[in-house]
Amino acid sequence: MAATTGVVSTLALRGSLVGQLDSQLIAASDRSLRAPDRSTEGSTPPAASQLPADALPPGLNVPGQGAGTINLFVHDGTARSGYIDSAGDFQTLTTAQVTALEAIRADGRPHSVELGTLGAYRVVASTTSDGDLVVTGLSTEQATKTVREYMAVEAAVAAAGILLALVVGRMLVRRELRPLDRVAATATRVSELPLDRGEVALPERVDPVDTDAGTEVGQVGAALNRLLGRVEHALAARQESETQVRQFVADASHELRTPLASIRGYAELVRHLPGDLPPDAVRAMGRVESEALRMTALVEDMLLLARLDAGRPLGTDEVDLAALAVDAVADAHAAGPDHVWLLDLPGSGGATDSDDPDDLDDDDEQAACRPSAVVVGDDHRLQQVLVNLLSNARVHTPAGTTVRTTVRADGATVTVRIADDGPGIPAALRGRLFQRFTRGNAARSPGAGSTGLGLAIVHAVVTAHGGTIEVDPDAVGTALTVTLPAAP
Ligand SMILES: Nc1ncnc2c1ncn2[C@@H]1O[C@H](COP(=O)(O)OP(=O)(O)OP(=O)(O)O)[C@@H](O)[C@H]1O
Ligand SMILES: [Mg+2]
Secondary structure, three states, X not given: OHXXXXXXXXXXXXXXXXXXXXXXXXXXXXXXXXXXXHHHHOOOOOOOOOOOHHHOOOOOOOOOOOOOOEEEEEEOXXXXXXXXXXXXXXXXXXXXXXXXXXXXXXXXXXXXXXXXXXXXXXXXEEEOOOOOEEEEEEEOHHHHHHHHHHHHHHHHHXXXXXXXXXXXXXXXXXXXXHHHHHHHHHHHXXXXXXXXXXOOOOOOOOOHHHOOOOOXXXXXXXXXXXXXXXXXXXXXXXXXXXXXXXXXXXXXXXXXXXXXXXXXXXXXXXXXXXXXXXXXXXXXXXXXXXXXXXXXXXXHHHHHHHHXXXXXXXXXXXXXHHHHHHHHHHHHHHHOOXXXXXXXOOOOOOOEXXXXXXXXXXXXXXXXXXXXXXXXXXXXHHHHHHHHXXXXXXXXXXXXXXXXXXXXXXXXXXXXXXXXXXXXXXXHHHHHOOOOOOOOOHHHOOOOOOOOOHHHHHHHHHHHXXXXXXXXXXXXXXXXXXXXXXXX
């Protein structure tokens, strides 16, 4: 826009200046045409003239001709020419300049011509009644200079205008977009809330000043508030139905405990009845008992998970994980004598082979000088974590597998790593290892009575204690590390 205005106004100014110059040129040409040829009368040019009197064109030496005027007078094939310089003196024209002037069409109308060192000129050529050619010209230098100055001023004004428009525009846009920034900040805060689990409070809302339906930004703010309201409502409904399902599982598990205990009790009673039972009945009663035991374990696991899901408060005992590990490894050794069980405690200076019972007994004596591996939590649940991990290392690996249990404390955290050099966790399970009912191929752990709840319970207990559990992806075999905050 600024460029168009500039070009149009410059062209208009140039047209007007050229028009003005042309009027002056016509007047100068008229004066030249009316000038008598004084050279024949023996007149002399002014003292400052570079021209001899007989070379001075008559149209130059007349009152009214200004600096920059050029004149050519051709009479009987003889040309006389010259121009008035800026000091008012008469000067000669070069042959090339004269030739250029002679080439102008003698139609009495202004034409443009380049005269070498003299620059651009507007010239009028006319033929007198005597047949003489008179060419008069005026320099366009002043007009060109005026146009150039005008263009420079115009460019400076346009640049300043554009700069000002940019600065003011930016300020206005920023001010107008500030409410949008606030709406975006609300959306960002909501996006950072943990919405995927548990009870969800969604207190974030766009401020009422940014929800004015009269503005576009206000409409966005109001729409976001409506969306947040609906999401909050949906999350609350989801949470309620989850709670109901959890409560149902907890109640069902709890209710199943008593009849299961009765089944086990009656099965045992039948086995101990006086008199011999037929062998098939003895086998059937044995199966009833073992299946009832398996179901009891499953029901206990489900009840525990339902309670952990419900966020039931855990015990806050001071639990020494090193002592727990000693007991858990000793039990694992008793249950799986075909495996090699190693125990590495803080400050013990290396792994102890639990095959040597004395080593484990000595451990109590060393406990006093060991760095503390004490955490705050629920004694039974933490023991269950170690038991589940060690039982996996026993059940899901072949005989002869070495299982190393390492306990470490660094003041802020206590870690327990249970690593075996068995076949490793099946690749298909890795992404969902801690989900409920995730279990591998039953053929690999025959007779294990596996339910796939062991690691889900480990994960839930560790998380409820503010800790983490990780699988080492580079380990040979299987290595799981539990990290818990150390007791203050
Ligand atoms: N040390 C291990 N070596 C090889 N595979 C393992 C090991 N630990 C776990 N797994 C695999 O991960 C699966 C899930 O383990 P998880 O303890 O959750 O269930 P489970 O042992 O099958 O059953 P549960 O522990 O409830 O009796 C197992 O079925 C097994 O395939
Ligand atoms: Mg298990």
